[in-house]
Amino acid sequence: MIELSGITKTFNSGQPNQFTAVNNVSFAIEPQRITVLKGPSGSGKTSLLAIIGCMARPTTGRIFLHGVAAALPFRAEGSDSVEITGLPERFLNEIRRSTFGFIFQQFNLVKGISVLENVMLPAYPTGEARTDFRARAVKLLEQFDIARHAGQRTELLSGGELQRVAIVRALINNPSIIIADEPTAHLDSRLSHDFMSIVDQLKGEGKTLLIASHDPVVCDSAVVDTLVDLRDGAVVQSRGPL
């Protein structure tokens, strides 16, 4: 579980263009559930995702990760919780790499290399043997029915296929939490529904999913467990267990 307590993110603090992207947000993200952050553009969804995903630090507030993998060396003895807000950079990187997988709005795939290479990229700096993560990548590509495109460059794929490549890449290091930022922004409604089916499938495999979206196909989907409504950086409403 991820527990947020009083998270605030302010940009350009003390300057005339000071801007608060996230304002005193507190809620919990249940494990093995699908949580959606709903809100229009500028409501602070992306900033909040970045903070939860250990990509950025909040200005104030705390975040706890409960039920964390045993391998992390900075976890307190006898406890399975870590407060990530105060951790040094290298530990944050460690957590980000081992715990989170990201699906970006623009997919963020590298041009000019194959689908397989793109998918394996997050595993390169981990020091894992290439044969191991390559086998895992091929298996995942087969699972998501894009193995036939493994050798192709990403520029030649359709929107839906790119979406699935991005999902496979997010799964390559076997993270427990998947974060997706506006995953259906470039998809039609049929593909958006397909995406939600995949999300449900991942939940069935034991993953925790956190999705930021203002797409009704996502927000109103029956598979969503918790919906958190954000407006101007603050939680205005939530449905589901908090």
Next chain:
Amino acid sequence: MNRSIERHLNILDFTLASLLRRKGKNGSLLAVYLLVVFLLASLQFYVTALKREASAILDDAPDLVVQRLMAGRQDLVPAAFVGEISRIRGVTRVKPRWWGYYYDSVNGANYTVLVSDDPAVTPGRVAVGAGVARARNLAVGDLVPLVSYDKKPLMVEIASIFPHRSDLVAADMILMTAQDFHLLFNFPDGQATDLAVSVRNPKELPTVAAKIVALHPDARPILKSEMLRTYQSIFDWRGGMTLMVLASALLSFIIFAWDRATGLSAEERREIGILKSIGWETSDVLLLKLWEGTVISLTAYLLGTVLAYGHVFFLSAPLFAQALKGWSVIYPRFQLVPVVDIYQLAVLFFLTVVPYTTATVVPCWRAATTDPDAAMRI
């Protein structure tokens, strides 16, 4: 340890894939770099080897050569000088030498003609260098007419031809007896071209030279150390050929290292942003760039140096041959004895590999240290 090695191999795999993605650009970069290293290393090997050959020759050279000047031009040395110089304290031997240049109108070549007391060289029989034999298509036993200064032909028979490995010393030489030499050049009796002086204590050479000049103000003594200095300076980096090659090579290198150093393209920056966003740390990105710089520079340096060695010591440096040959009809076909100066190779390494690799890594520092959340907004 294993994880560390795997990490390096994985990142190197990606580096190579990235480089191969832009085959044209990286291929030409490598080619230019290799050419620069090749030229600089060739020059280094060539110059060092020639300096060594010159030192070897000068081992046998006389301690002092005495010439005579007449109104600023070199003139013949009277035999009387021999006795006078022999009496100077410290001088052990004074040997008159007869030598000069013969212009062959048949092929426009200049030969160096010397008098030798070698038993193989007898009146009417000469020993020639391989260059002379090549220029006139001669074999042992052939008869060659030389035109003497009183227009009479001097027929000489080729007694022997020096092997071509002696070309650096004797390619253009004709050795003959004193009698033939005097006939060929109508050389006046009682004169010599110059004097070869041997001295007991080499430290006294400047003193002996000063005494010679005091005895004969028209004499011009040349010390062995001065002869050696000639060859040290001929191919010095301040000299013509070396400076020109060095300057153009370094200039092209600076231009293309500058191109690398002036920053990343938008595409490269985006790619680094993506890598940061999917879990690559700053150190991973910098390692990627380090490998990128190292792959190109190390390949160019190693290949360039090895090829340069082959160019100079196996192919006799055909690229430089043209620069030296000029109008010469006779050009020695020499095979230089390989000389490798480790210090100079190390300098070449630090002048080429280190700056290029630095120029690849440093510009991406900023992009590599960007917060990963910036990549969320790519």
Next chain:
Amino acid sequence: MRRSVQFLLFICTSMALFLALPLHAQYEQRHAQKEPEVLRNLQVTDLCLVTEARYTRHPALADRHAPFQEHPLALEHFPSGSLIMPNNFQGAAP
């Protein structure tokens, strides 16, 4: 074989060749043949590199006026003349 291993093998081979260069040079130097006796007795002072003119053929013995003796306008033999610096004699007139 993965690309990184191929590249490393290539670099190792190149490195081996590179390190063999000084060894080859030492071997050649040890086995270099000396000049024939007759040539050593001549006590020559210059390498036979450029035979165009006396100051390019015998730069160790050439004086500063030697190039001027070639031509009234002292047109230099190119490029060899530009490569051969005039010597700096201590003892006597240049």
